[in-house]
Amino acid sequence: MEISLKDKVVVITGGSSGIGKSIAGSMRECSAQTIVIDLTIPSEKMERVTYYACDVSDGLEVRRTIQQIIEAFGTIDVLVNNAGINKPRLLVDIYGKDSNYVLTEEIYDQIVGVNQKGVFLCSQAAAEVMVKKRSGVIINISSESGMEGSLGQSCYAATKGAVNSFTLSWAKELGPSNIRVVGVAPGINEKTGMTSPELYEAFAYTRNVPIEQLDTGYEKAIPLGRLGKLSEIGQLTAFLASDLASYITGTTINISGGKSRG
Numbered sequence: 331m332e333i334s335l336k337d338k339v340v341v342i343t344g345g346s347s348g349i350g351k352s353i354a355g356s357m358r359e360c361s362a363q364t365i366v367i368d369l370t371i372p373s374e375k376m377e378r379v380t381y382y383a384c385d386v387s388d389g390l391e392v393r394r395t396i397q398q399i400i401e402a403f404g405t406i407d408v409l410v411n412n413a414g415i416n417k418p419r420l421l422v423d424i425y426g427k428d429s430n431y432v433l434t435e436e437i438y439d440q441i442v443g444v445n446q447k448g449v450f451l452c453s454q455a456a457a458e459v460m461v462k463k464r465s466g467v468i469i470n471i472s473s474e475s476g477m478e479g480s481l482g483q484s485c486y487a488a489t490k491g492a493v494n495s496f497t498l499s500w501a502k503e504l505g506p507s508n509i510r511v512v513g514v515a516p517g518i519n520e521k522t523g524m525t526s527p528e529l530y531e532a533f534a535y536t537r538n539v540p541i542e543q544l545d546t547g548y549e550k551a552i553p554l555g556r557l558g559k560l561s562e563i564g565q566l567t568a569f570l571a572s573d574l575a576s577y578i579t580g581t582t583i584n585i586s587g588g589k590s591r592g
């Protein structure tokens with residue numbers, strides 16, 4: 331049995347780097363017409379992948395970009411909502427050492443704008459196309475924190491909880507139109523843009539540990555004893571996009587080496 335996405339038009343948001351790039355690679359490997367929507371277009375583009383610059387938190391830009399994709403490729407079969415940002419911040423400065431790591435209204439709006447509103451905007455624009463042809467798949471990239479909560483990342487985790495809830499509700503709304511809506515919730519993985527030095531400083535402060543300690547202890551926390559590979563998330567997402575997953579909808583699948591209770 332092979333995963334085939336031949337002739338499927340697959341759109342991945344945030345596909346220029348990290349997990350999204352790996353998802354784009356997996357989709358392409360399964361012969362999908364692979365399209366990336368991202369704030370930034372990489373200088374080294376992947377072959378056989380088409381890129382569109384777009385801010386997913388901007389409704390007008392999303393509408394314009396989806397329209398351009400329809401004009402160029404005729405339809406959208408699969409949407410992967412992967413674009414996301416994270417800025418670790420505490421509700422209050424419980425350590426009393428640096429108030430720069432307190433969640434502000436501005437940062438709250440940024441995180442919710444991309445991780446939650448962006449998922450709504452892209453899904454609505456794509457679902458309009460899918461409903462008309464009575465087929466399609468929407469895959470929401472969540473995080474185990476959406477079910478577990480996360481010290482120092484309450485706003486980020488809350489957006490992922492909201493995304494899990496979108497998955498549940500949209501599966502109910504769109505199932506009768508033969509559209510599946512599925513979530514993928516990764517745990518701790520190989521490095522991506524979300525593990526930049528700036529983010530590490532914020533992680534370290536909000537968890538009250540030295541930066542050097544952030545990358546230790548995984549063996550104990552993850553039953554499989556290693557970080558997740560980006561390729562593993564790409565492969566799962568390609569499977570969920572394919573007809574092999576034709577009876578899977580309204581659920582979020584954890585891919586965390588056994589770490590999550592979710």
Ligand SMILES: NC(=O)c1ccc[n+]([C@@H]2O[C@H](COP(=O)([O-])OP(=O)(O)OC[C@H]3O[C@@H](n4cnc5c(N)ncnc54)[C@H](O)[C@@H]3O)[C@@H](O)[C@H]2O)c1
Pocket residue numbers: 343344345346347348349350367368369370384385386387411412413414415444448471472473474515516517518519520522523524525
């Ligand atoms: N890295 C992890 O360990 C991990 C764990 C759990 C969940 N996730 C989720 O996986 C997804 C991808 O994360 P990643 O680690 O690959 O991050 P990343 O920073 O490497 O990639 C995110 C991509 O999204 C793009 N992006 C950001 N804001 C955007 C916007 N407004 N409009 C369009 N594109 C935008 C960025 O340019 C980037 O290419 C996110 O939804 C994240 O929450 C990641």
